[in-house]
Amino acid sequence: MSKPRVAVIGAGGRMGAEAVRAVESAEDLELVAALGRGDSLDALTGAGAEIAVELTHPDSVMENVEFCVRNGIHCVVGTTGWTDERLATLRELLPGSPGTGVLIAPNFGIGAVLTMRFAQQAARFFESVEVVELHHPNKADAPSGTAARTAQLIAAAREEAGCPPQPDATSTALEGARGADVDGVPVHAVRLRGLVAHQEVLFGGEGEILTIRHDSMNRGSFMPGVLLGVRRIAQSPGLTFGLEHFLDLDG
Numbered sequence: 001m002s003k004p005r006v007a008v009i010g011a012g013g014r015m016g017a018e019a020v021r022a023v024e025s026a027e028d029l030e031l032v033a034a035l036g037r038g039d040s041l042d043a044l045t046g047a048g049a050e051i052a053v054e055l056t057h058p059d060s061v062m063e064n065v066e067f068c069v070r071n072g073i074h075c076v077v078g079t080t081g082w083t084d085e086r087l088a089t090l091r092e093l094l095p096g097s098p099g100t101g102v103l104i105a106p107n108f109g110i111g112a113v114l115t116m117r118f119a120q121q122a123a124r125f126f127e128s129v130e131v132v133e134l135h136h137p138n139k140a141d142a143p144s145g146t147a148a149r150t151a152q153l154i155a156a157a158r159e160e161a162g163c164p165p166q167p168d169a170t171s172t173a174l175e176g177a178r179g180a181d182v183d184g185v186p187v188h189a190v191r192l193r194g195l196v197a198h199q200e201v202l203f204g205g206e207g208e209i210l211t212i213r214h215d216s217m218n219r220g221s222f223m224p225g226v227l228l229g230v231r232r233i234a235q236s237p238g239l240t241f242g243l244e245h246f247l248d249l250d251g
């Protein structure tokens with residue numbers, strides 16, 4: 001049986017280079033193209049790619065994913081920058097290419113996916129919650145896609161449970177001191193040499209604190225998730241947002 005033909009877009013980057021190695025090492029997959037900055041997307045169709053792994057930059061991702069969808073190439077996307085408007089554009093595009101699947105994974109790390117799930121579960125039990133994400137200083141965006149998604153999931157869980165807004169009596173502050181407001185959840189971004197990708201979710205109640213922390217120590221930590229996405233995407237037409245949909249978290 002022929003192996004799925006996989007391409008990596010952003011192959012010259014930190015994640016892209018790791019993904020190239022991971023796909024090359026996977027016996028059940030074939031790497032047919034590795035595109036860097038300046039390479040034409042036509043190389044994907046030229047190489048007969050069936051699945052593209054997209055790991056570039058928030059400014060590039062939309063064009064790349066649109067090209068793939070229009071050409072019936074399944075997409076496994078790790079790049080951040082997915083606003084509601086961009087997701088709406090993609091949702092409009094996908095029916096024109098029935099059978100094509102797009103996975104957008106804010107984080108491919110299994111532990112990071114579990115962090116989001118545990119934070120969702122804890123959200124309604126605590127009065128206060130803040131998210132702190134910590135990354136290497138070469139990261140293009142802030143807050144991280146993972147932190148934004150975590151905060152959105154927490155906020156939705158709190159709203160569903162009827163939780164009131166969390167207490168915060170701050171009446172004066174330097175701009176930025178209370179972080180970014182994501183659906184009512186403060187999100188703080190640290191950029192520090194030596195870090196890779198880390199996140200803490202802090203929950204506070206009367207007399208107790210619950211901290212959920214995840215650390216990606218290297219980019220290899222994301223590769224089992226990338227390969228899972230690659231292996232599953234052809235059987236998942238349409239848009240899948242979050243790797244949790246390919247994991248049996250309730251099993």
Ligand SMILES: NC(=O)C1=CN([C@@H]2O[C@H](COP(=O)(O)OP(=O)(O)OC[C@H]3O[C@@H](n4cnc5c(N)ncnc54)[C@H](OP(=O)(O)O)[C@@H]3O)[C@@H](O)[C@H]2O)C=CC1
Pocket residue numbers: 009010011012013014015016035036037038039055056057058060064077078079080081105106107108109222
């Ligand atoms: N979902 C997840 O689990 C993870 C997601 N990420 C996300 O993945 C993205 C990439 O991260 P990272 O690898 O650290 O970033 P890097 O800057 O190391 O790599 C991005 C690469 O993409 C290249 N690039 C940019 N635009 C294009 C394009 N149109 N075509 C081909 N190549 C292009 C860049 O080239 P140049 O250098 O010339 O700009 C660079 O080589 C980020 O959005 C990051 O947040 C990162 C880690 C995990």
Ligand SMILES: O=C(O)C1=N[C@H](C(=O)O)C[C@H](O)C1
Pocket residue numbers: 080106107108135139140143144145146147196197198
């Ligand atoms: O840029 C990174 O490094 C990472 N980006 C993703 C994000 O923004 O959430 C995933 C992970 O945090 C690493």
